[in-house]
Amino acid sequence: MKVGELGEFGLIESLRRIIERAGVGVGLRREGILGIGDDAAAWRAGKRTQLGTTDTLVEGIHFTRETASWRDLGWKSLAVNLSDIAAMGGDPAVALVSLSLPAETDAACVEALYEGMAECALAFRTAILGGNVSEAPLIVITVSLVGEVEEGRMLTRSAAKPGDAIAVTGYLGASAAGLRMLKERLDLAPDVGSSLRMAHLRPSPRVVEGVWMARHGVRAAIDISDGLLADLGHVCRASAVGAQIRLADVPVHPAARRAFGDRSLEMALSGGEDYELLFTAPLPVIERARQDISVPVTIVGSITGETERIVLVDESGKEVRRGRGGWEHFGGWKA
Amino acid sequence: MKVGELGEFGLIESLRRIIERAGVGVGLRREGILGIGDDAAAWRAGKRTQLGTTDTLVEGIHFTRETASWRDLGWKSLAVNLSDIAAMGGDPAVALVSLSLPAETDAACVEALYEGMAECALAFRTAILGGNVSEAPLIVITVSLVGEVEEGRMLTRSAAKPGDAIAVTGYLGASAAGLRMLKERLDLAPDVGSSLRMAHLRPSPRVVEGVWMARHGVRAAIDISDGLLADLGHVCRASAVGAQIRLADVPVHPAARRAFGDRSLEMALSGGEDYELLFTAPLPVIERARQDISVPVTIVGSITGETERIVLVDESGKEVRRGRGGWEHFGGWKA
Structure with missing residues (x-):
């Protein structure tokens, strides 16, 4: 079956099953709290609960250079990840950016992208501490974001109760x-x-x-x-x-x-x-x-x-x- | 100037400067330890030092479907990130996977990719806790990895001394x-x-x-x-x-x-x-x-x-x- 027929959620469910069957899901180590299926993953680091999420914007699928400026794209690529941490009740801490670009991209455009991202990072007090750049035939921006939430206070998709x-x-x-x-x-x-x-x-x-x-x-x-x-x-x-x-x-x-x-x-x-x-x-x-x-x-x-x-x-x-x-x-x- | 002329390291340096100038680099919050320029980023979570890295494999640039099987590709996409955490002396904890694929990709291929990734995760005791899938005209795999190292024991690129x-x-x-x-x-x-x-x-x-x-x-x-x-x-x-x-x-x-x-x-x-x-x-x-x-x-x-x-x-x-x-x-x- 093609992934287009299976659909996003069908594919995720099938991948989740592979991870769990292989024993490398949430049960692997004492750190695991929440695996695939919520807005962000959650795990322990000492007494803290860490949250992690990642999201990708692909040229032609999530944006086109006609409708989004590079600066806007920078803002949005971080904002969508911040939104996932927000949905867990978390405080964002550190972002990593993986950028794939055609070699003929104007460096000034990439700088504008980063300026938009930095603007969003400053507004939401998130440090951009790393990432990588690589060549690709089209623009793909993946931002990963780690945050924290107080133990036991995390917001999840699974906690809704009748009467709420x-x-x-x-x-x-x-x-x-x-x-x-x-x-x-x-x-x-x-x-x-x-x-x-x-x-x-x-x-x-x-x-x-x-x-x-x-x-x-x-x-x-x-x-x-x-x-x-x-x-x-x-x-x-x-x-x-x-x-x-x-x-x-x-x-x-x-x-x-x-x-x-x-x-x-x-x-x-x-x-x-x-x-x-x-x-x-x-x-x-x-x-x-x-x-x-x-x-x-x-x-x-x-x-x-x-x-x-x-x-x-x-x-x-x-x-x-x-x-x-x-x-x-x-x-x-x-x- | 085109990014191809500026080169990978020139581009990274220019992006690092934007981040620092905007005040969202390592100095943003008390958590920051190490920003852009080493194998991984480092920050504090309580008394722990967290490490984070991300790496992308792009079809046609980093691999072709002729020379790498889906399973190998899964192994390698995680292994290259584990190597970055290893270079900091860190213990890997949690991986997030962002997968971009053509809609006509066979779901069995994506499953083989995840099986290879899970095999590598098990070998190095890393939990795969989340990620996302999206459509793209070609395969792009970005893995982000968070790990830990004991405070003050981190390995860096900047600690080499004459006589070593x-x-x-x-x-x-x-x-x-x-x-x-x-x-x-x-x-x-x-x-x-x-x-x-x-x-x-x-x-x-x-x-x-x-x-x-x-x-x-x-x-x-x-x-x-x-x-x-x-x-x-x-x-x-x-x-x-x-x-x-x-x-x-x-x-x-x-x-x-x-x-x-x-x-x-x-x-x-x-x-x-x-x-x-x-x-x-x-x-x-x-x-x-x-x-x-x-x-x-x-x-x-x-x-x-x-x-x-x-x-x-x-x-x-x-x-x-x-x-x-x-x-x-x-x-x-x-x-």
């Missing part, structure tokens, strides 16, 4: 709207355009917010990279729970709504690359988050006991489902 | 000889062919040996990835010292010598990808290493005070230099 409220930080859909704008070269109002562009090219990982959550009783979180529904699906699978989402409460980004009207709801639900945090906790914890966290925190639904079943409801509590013409009543959405 | 003896583990030149054999499809005696093939495709990182060195008073080391002379050059630059190498003492791999005769010396000096350790220490320390370490340890020369000057000498102590016909008398070789 589900909340998200910030607004959703602007990154997908921004990508569409850039690809289709849409001419939008300057403030709308700039805000969608920033959302797509310069996402703000919720590092401070993740650390707050880890310290104040949140236990389940994921970053929204695949899209609200897909990432909620990951949480439901890992936690063996279900979820109910009130569509009217999903915080669609105002700029996405202004640019794309009703179509922006779909972008907020499934667009992805928002790099906001989705988290679940008892209501009082989330109420406190709404007071303490400086970005908006919106409750969008609740965790249920119906394993892996995600139900979308309208304002009156009636189930709706995805149909040809948008969202229709009746039915559920299987994670 | 220079030694290497194992034999050199077999990887370059193996690559040549595979590329040119040379038909060698089976034992020679198999030994060169293994040296190129399944290098044995000197992890146990590096840990021994860190614990027994060695302070300067590098792994031989660019070639004995080039890597010694890195040590001389970082330590502001020079070196004298006795050509007759360079441990050319017997299989390389059998296959390529006198040309094997050049492979041992400049071929690279041997993944042996070059280290420097006072003679008694190296004598003890020769007794305690199970792979051969050969003294090949000594560190001098002549900054960045590497001199090659023949058996009678006369200087030789690279000439058209091989190694000729007179002159030196500038690092």
Whole structure:
């Protein structure tokens, strides 16, 4: 079978099984805490819990030189990794950068890439301590990031419990709207355009917010990279729970709504690359988050006991489902 | 200027300057110990010193599907990173794997890749705890590895001192000889062919040996990835010292010598990808290493005070230099 048919998650599951069967997964040494399947890996170093994650941007797949500047690309390549550490409640520490480039690349472009990366590193107090450069026929940027979290306070995908409220930080859909704008070269109002562009090219990982959550009783979180529904699906699978989402409460980004009207709801639900945090906790914890966290925190639904079943409801509590013409009543959405 | 003109080391130096100027290098936080410029980065986590390194194999640049099997590729992609941790005297702990692949890749091939990687992980007691997979028009494998070393015992490129003896583990030149054999499809005696093939495709990182060195008073080391002379050059630059190498003492791999005769010396000096350790220490320390370490340890020369000057000498102590016909008398070789 081709990996394209198997799909990303099928492939990861098959690789995870090879690792576990060979005995080199989380059980190999006393250090192992969390292996393949969450936003980041976790292991012990003395009394500290270390977190590690890695992410790759490939030219032509994740970006093109037409829609992203080198500087933006530098920012984003680090930001997507910071978002994974944030989703574990971790404090980022050290980044390593592996850069593959055509020999004819202008050195000034690579320097701009690093300046963007350094800007993001400074904003989130992450040291860039190493990496390597090599030749390749196209640009591939892999950033690996190590962070720390206090023992026992780590946020995971598998800790959601029936009765928890589900909340998200910030607004959703602007990154997908921004990508569409850039690809289709849409001419939008300057403030709308700039805000969608920033959302797509310069996402703000919720590092401070993740650390707050880890310290104040949140236990389940994921970053929204695949899209609200897909990432909620990951949480439901890992936690063996279900979820109910009130569509009217999903915080669609105002700029996405202004640019794309009703179509922006779909972008907020499934667009992805928002790099906001989705988290679940008892209501009082989330109420406190709404007071303490400086970005908006919106409750969008609740965790249920119906394993892996995600139900979308309208304002009156009636189930709706995805149909040809948008969202229709009746039915559920299987994670 | 194009990065091809600037070269790998010129580019790294320019990127290092951007990082330091932006204040996100080793000085950013109390954790930083060692940034860009050694085999691995180093930082503190509590009382522990963490080491981190990353390396990428790109299809068509570092390997082709004709000369390397998927399983070998898996072994090698982890082994080259283990070698960097070994060169710091570190104990490997956790690997993260970022894999970019064409959608039409056979899943069985990717599984074989992971089996080879798992085999290497088991041999060197390294947990594979995470990573990511993404689409790309060609295969790019980036492995990042985190390890640990006891505080203050780390091996660095910058600790060589005039008067130190220079030694290497194992034999050199077999990887370059193996690559040549595979590329040119040379038909060698089976034992020679198999030994060169293994040296190129399944290098044995000197992890146990590096840990021994860190614990027994060695302070300067590098792994031989660019070639004995080039890597010694890195040590001389970082330590502001020079070196004298006795050509007759360079441990050319017997299989390389059998296959390529006198040309094997050049492979041992400049071929690279041997993944042996070059280290420097006072003679008694190296004598003890020769007794305690199970792979051969050969003294090949000594560190001098002549900054960045590497001199090659023949058996009678006369200087030789690279000439058209091989190694000729007179002159030196500038690092």
